[in-house]
Amino acid sequence: MILTFLFLTVLTACSGSDDAAQQTNTGNPSGSGDFPNQPIQMIVSYSAGAATDTQARILAQYAVDVFGQPVVIVNMEGAGGSVGWNHFSKVDPNGYTIAAYNLPHVLSKPLVENTEYTPETFIPLANWGYDPVVFGVLPNSPYQTIDDLIEAAKSNPEKITIGNAGLYVGQHLAILMLEEEAGIKFQNIPFDGAADAQAALLGGTIDVQAGNLSDMYRLVDQVRILAVAAEERHKYLPDVPTFMERGYNVVMSTDRGVAAVDGTPPEVVERLTDGFLEIMNREDFQADMEQAGADLLIMGGEELQQEFEQRAKMIKDLLTRMGHVK
Amino acid sequence: VEVISVLGNLLDPSLIIVLFVGTIIGIVIGALPGFTPTMGVALIVPFTFTMTPVEGLTLLGAIYGGSVYGGSIAAILLNIPGAPASFATILDGYPMAKKGEALKALYIALVASVIGGFISCIALLLFSPPMAELALRFGPAETFWVSVFGLTVIASLGTTKELVKGLLGGTLGLLIGTIGISPTTGTPRFTFGLPDLTGGVNLVAALIGLFAFSQALVYFEQLKDGVLMALEKVKGILWKSIKIVFRHSGLTFFSGVLGTIIGIIPGAGGQVAAIISYDQAKRYSKNKEKFGTGISEGIIAPESANNATMGGALIPLLTLGIPGSPTAAVLLGGLLIHGLWPGPDLFTVNADVTYTFMVALLAAQIVMLVCGALGIPLFAKVLKTPQYYLAPIILVLCVFGTFAIRNFTFDVYVMVVCGIIGYLALKAGIHPATIVLGIILCPYLERGLQRGLLLGEAEGSSIGYFFTSTISWVMIALILFSITATIVMEIRKSRKEKREQQTSVQRENIPFRQYIGSKESIIAIFFLLFGLFVYIFYASRLEQEAGLLPGSVLIIMVVLAVIQWFLARKYPITPMPGLPWKLLIEVCIVTILFIIVGQFVLGYYLASVLFLIYLPIRLHRSLNLSLSPRRVGVISLVSILFILILYISFSLLLNVPVPGGILF
Numbered sequence: 001m002i003l004t005f006l007f008l009t010v011l012t013a014c015s016g017s018d019d020a021a022q023q024t025n026t027g028n029p030s031g032s033g034d035f036p037n038q039p040i041q042m043i044v045s046y047s048a049g050a051a052t053d054t055q056a057r058i059l060a061q062y063a064v065d066v067f068g069q070p071v072v073i074v075n076m077e078g079a080g081g082s083v084g085w086n087h088f089s090k091v092d093p094n095g096y097t098i099a100a101y102n103l104p105h106v107l108s109k110p111l112v113e114n115t116e117y118t119p120e121t122f123i124p125l126a127n128w129g130y131d132p133v134v135f136g137v138l139p140n141s142p143y144q145t146i147d148d149l150i151e152a153a154k155s156n157p158e159k160i161t162i163g164n165a166g167l168y169v170g171q172h173l174a175i176l177m178l179e180e181e182a183g184i185k186f187q188n189i190p191f192d193g194a195a196d197a198q199a200a201l202l203g204g205t206i207d208v209q210a211g212n213l214s215d216m217y218r219l220v221d222q223v224r225i226l227a228v229a230a231e232e233r234h235k236y237l238p239d240v241p242t243f244m245e246r247g248y249n250v251v252m253s254t255d256r257g258v259a260a261v262d263g264t265p266p267e268v269v270e271r272l273t274d275g276f277l278e279i280m281n282r283e284d285f286q287a288d289m290e291q292a293g294a295d296l297l298i299m300g301g302e303e304l305q306q307e308f309e310q311r312a313k314m315i316k317d318l319l320t321r322m323g324h325v326k
Numbered sequence: 327v328e329v330i331s332v333l334g335n336l337l338d339p340s341l342i343i344v345l346f347v348g349t350i351i352g353i354v355i356g357a358l359p360g361f362t363p364t365m366g367v368a369l370i371v372p373f374t375f376t377m378t379p380v381e382g383l384t385l386l387g388a389i390y391g392g393s394v395y396g397g398s399i400a401a402i403l404l405n406i407p408g409a410p411a412s413f414a415t416i417l418d419g420y421p422m423a424k425k426g427e428a429l430k431a432l433y434i435a436l437v438a439s440v441i442g443g444f445i446s447c448i449a450l451l452l453f454s455p456p457m458a459e460l461a462l463r464f465g466p467a468e469t470f471w472v473s474v475f476g477l478t479v480i481a482s483l484g485t486t487k488e489l490v491k492g493l494l495g496g497t498l499g500l501l502i503g504t505i506g507i508s509p510t511t512g513t514p515r516f517t518f519g520l521p522d523l524t525g526g527v528n529l530v531a532a533l534i535g536l537f538a539f540s541q542a543l544v545y546f547e548q549l550k551d552g553v554l555m556a557l558e559k560v561k562g563i564l565w566k567s568i569k570i571v572f573r574h575s576g577l578t579f580f581s582g583v584l585g586t587i588i589g590i591i592p593g594a595g596g597q598v599a600a601i602i603s604y605d606q607a608k609r610y611s612k613n614k615e616k617f618g619t620g621i622s623e624g625i626i627a628p629e630s631a632n633n634a635t636m637g638g639a640l641i642p643l644l645t646l647g648i649p650g651s652p653t654a655a656v657l658l659g660g661l662l663i664h665g666l667w668p669g670p671d672l673f674t675v676n677a678d679v680t681y682t683f684m685v686a687l688l689a690a691q692i693v694m695l696v697c698g699a700l701g702i703p704l705f706a707k708v709l710k711t712p713q714y715y716l717a718p719i720i721l722v723l724c725v726f727g728t729f730a731i732r733n734f735t736f737d738v739y740v741m742v743v744c745g746i747i748g749y750l751a752l753k754a755g756i757h758p759a760t761i762v763l764g765i766i767l768c769p770y771l772e773r774g775l776q777r778g779l780l781l782g783e784a785e786g787s788s789i790g791y792f793f794t795s796t797i798s799w800v801m802i803a804l805i806l807f808s809i810t811a812t813i814v815m816e817i818r819k820s821r822k823e824k825r826e827q828q829t830s831v832q833r834e835n836i837p838f839r840q841y842i843g844s845k846e847s848i849i850a851i852f853f854l855l856f857g858l859f860v861y862i863f864y865a866s867r868l869e870q871e872a873g874l875l876p877g878s879v880l881i882i883m884v885v886l887a888v889i890q891w892f893l894a895r896k897y898p899i900t901p902m903p904g905l906p907w908k909l910l911i912e913v914c915i916v917t918i919l920f921i922i923v924g925q926f927v928l929g930y931y932l933a934s935v936l937f938l939i940y941l942p943i944r945l946h947r948s949l950n951l952s953l954s955p956r957r958v959g960v961i962s963l964v965s966i967l968f969i970l971i972l973y974i975s976f977s978l979l980l981n982v983p984v985p986g987g988i989l990f
Contacts, residue, residue, distance in 0.1 A: 078526025
């Protein structure tokens with residue numbers, strides 16, 4: 001008893017007057033005219049402290065201004081995000097439980113794993129984050145350019161080791177795309193997350209790493225970035241070519257945003273979309289995101305829906321052609 | 327130079343408050359069974375977003391350090407590791423407490439923790455960039471060998487008779503660790519079509535089950551009216567304990583350094599450091615056989631090492647952005663939100679923040695010594711809780727703690743299943759720590775193995791890859807040494823035993839018909855059949871890569887089962903202990919009912935209240951205690967108050983979405 005009293009007092013003391021409203025399982029909202037009239041839960045499929053979580057929390061901080069209700073982050077990590085999204089696929093479609101999504105994971109994983117969610121589970125509301133895939137090597141690597149790497153891979157199939165953050169995440173898909181485009185084959189080594197793969201590159205375990213631009217860019221002169229998987233060169237890396245420039249149609253990024261679950265009433269979806277876009281267009285929000293290292297790509301509504309569908313089709317075709325979809 | 331210039335920052339009163347608050351929260355979270363450091367840091371991360379970077383980071387660091395230490399309190403008093411990293415502390419901490427020296431054990435753990443933490447903070451402060459290189463040297467091959475070395479520690483976890491059973495427990499743990507999607511092929515294994523299992527068994531949920539839930543069942547089994555154990559007088563114990571730790575200053579220092587180094591290695595956290603350190607202490611000790619009976623060295627080694635992992639784990643996090651432990655990974659969020667990116671910038675542009683944080687961590691060790699010294703007499707009062715409260719409350723804490731890991735109700739069921747497995751293992755003479763060690767090491771073992779094979783394949787020789795680096799060879803040498811030392815020791819011991827026995831009774835094989843139904847034989851037959859069944863009908867059908875580890879583990883399990891059968895025929899048959907099976911089964915059923923009803927109908931809070939009223943009253947009946955209306959009133963009041971505190975902490979302060987059922 002004393003223990004818990006201590007626990008309580010201390011918590012009260014440290015958190016000050018945090019009056020985040022109580023929240024239970026989603027109740028019964030009456031109609032959608034007064035939506036939202038209770039706190040909204042946002043499921044984050046990664047642990048507290050992860051990049052997705054940090055950015056979602058910045059978004060949530062602004063929510064109460066716009067919605068008049070707090071957005072509460074619920075972390076459900078595990079299985080590369082599947083634990084959280086599986087749970088999300090079964091929540092009440094009333095708009096009071098939404099989820100942070102990561103592209104392309106939510107589109108690719110259902111094709112190759114036994115997930116409960118499908119790409120159709122997500123009604124994308126607004127997209128905030130954008131992080132293109134880049135290929136990087138150590139400064140002492142023999143590969144000066146992406147062409148060097150591809151030439152070497154042509155003459156040594158399955159001999160050049162390339163690391164990524166896990167099976168079927170953006171980095172892995174980019175590798176598959178380049179292999180198909182250039183007719184080459186790498187020795188692909190999946191790691192648990194980008195940090196793990198990065199350690200392997202820095203330690204000289206792997207020859208090449210397919211990573212996020214934001215992570216690799218921060219290593220400054222510890223890595224040499226060979227190419228960016230974007231349509232245009234990136235403002236942070238004006239001297240690094242895109243794959244497209246070199247004649248390989250490899251465009252892949254990890255995108256972050258927020259989605260409602262399939263079946264949510266259209267008026268609620270509209271309210272949420274408008275609200276989140278309003279937040280994302282605020283300058284102070286964008287400054288906060290910039291500080292936390294998030295590259296922004298703000299999109300919503302019809303445009304985002306189309307992006308989802310386009311990418312879903314592209315990934316499905318790719319994985320089917322490469323024989324990954326059974 | 328930076329160090330001296332930031333010392334003045336420590337005088338900031340708000341920073342001192344943060345240090346104390348963080349340390350106290352940490353110790354309490356660590357001390358509560360079912361609540362872990364990673365969870366504590368994760369729940370507090372959001373609160374740091376509005377603080378200054380130094381305050382926020384210091385708060386998280388203080389919670390981290392405090393909770394790793396706090397875990398030893400439950401380990402010593404309740405035989406339940408409060409934090410995963412303190413699971414080695416139960417081996418000698420609880421036996422010492424049982425001898426009536428609970429306070430001595432607690433103070434020794436405190437002093438050892440503080441010194442271990444100090445050593446690692448000094449390393450963090452002075453040698454961060456050069457030591458970070460070490461994190462990068464651990465590629466797949468090195469990780470694989472370290473995991474194998476970790477498994478050899480099982481030999482330290484019991485007596486000769488238990489060695490083979492310990493290894494069986496290890497294989498069971500490894501097998502549980504392979505549940506889920508294969509990391510390199512994406513093949514689901516042992517998931518039985520359940521999507522919830524594709525991510526594997528959550529380590530912390532398994533840990534809470536195997537240690538805390540199973541121990542609660544032991545309390546029910548040994549239920550008696552009154553308290554768990556008696557306490558000695560407080561006076562003078564702190565000083566005595568400090569002297570004891572300093573008498574073993576070599577061991578304390580060695581464990582602290584070992585813990586720091588293991589902390590630096592990405593992935594491996596305090597639990598690995600603690601158990602390896604315990605193993606080393608035992609191996610090189612003059613009184614090996616006294617380990618496990620409650621000796622000081624058995625507490626100093628793991629406690630100094632596990633607190634030392636904190637500083638170690640922060641070294642690669644701050645310099646490279648690579649967390650050295652799961653808790654350090656969560657701490658990353660506290661850095662990112664303030665725009666502090668790990669890397670060279672942290673030591674140049676933001677040097678002021680970084681060094682103030684490091685110095686504050688050093689100061690946190692002193693704060694921990696103060697808070698711990700003052701808090702221990704309070705914590706020890708938990709032993710005064712009547713047993714009919716204690717065990718049910720531990721069960722409720724297990725449920726809430728497991729849920730709060732990642733807000734996932736499935737984990738709660740996993741925890742209960744692991745708890746029952748853990749209890750049965752205890753009854754079979756298999757220490758749950760062996761199973762836990764298997765579960766902890768499995769991911770490193772498998773990922774190291776699979777990635778090493780893939781990398782080796784590209785280089786031309788899959789196997790050769792594992793024998794290329796210096797670190798690999800050093801690890802191989804350590805493994806071989808560890809195994810030979812164990813075998814030599816076992817042979818010597820059995821010779822000695824034989825000599826002693828020749829004078830007394832001649833040892834013979836027990837007649838087959840008598841043996842077949844004995845406990846040892848049932849264990850052997852169970853593992854034999856289980857291993858064969860799973861291998862033939864499941865593991866052998868998996869794709870080659872995905873099935874490599876589960877298949878090998880199952881084959882080893884079958885071989886060990888056969889060895890167990892023949893070895894144990896020489897041991898005298900111990901009669902099956904008479905256990906209150908009816909009560910135990912009832913408790914398990916009631917707990918599962920409580921979880922189901924809580925999740926779907928009443929909500930966790932209301933269900934917990936009913937559970938905490940029903941069980942103590944029910945236990946009064948089995949204890950033949952009189953149950954006056956006043957007693958019932960007190961029980962109800964205590965239960966309601968207890969749950970109210972949980973409600974305020976979880977729902978109001980921490981925003982954990984505890985299941986509300988249909989009523990809420």
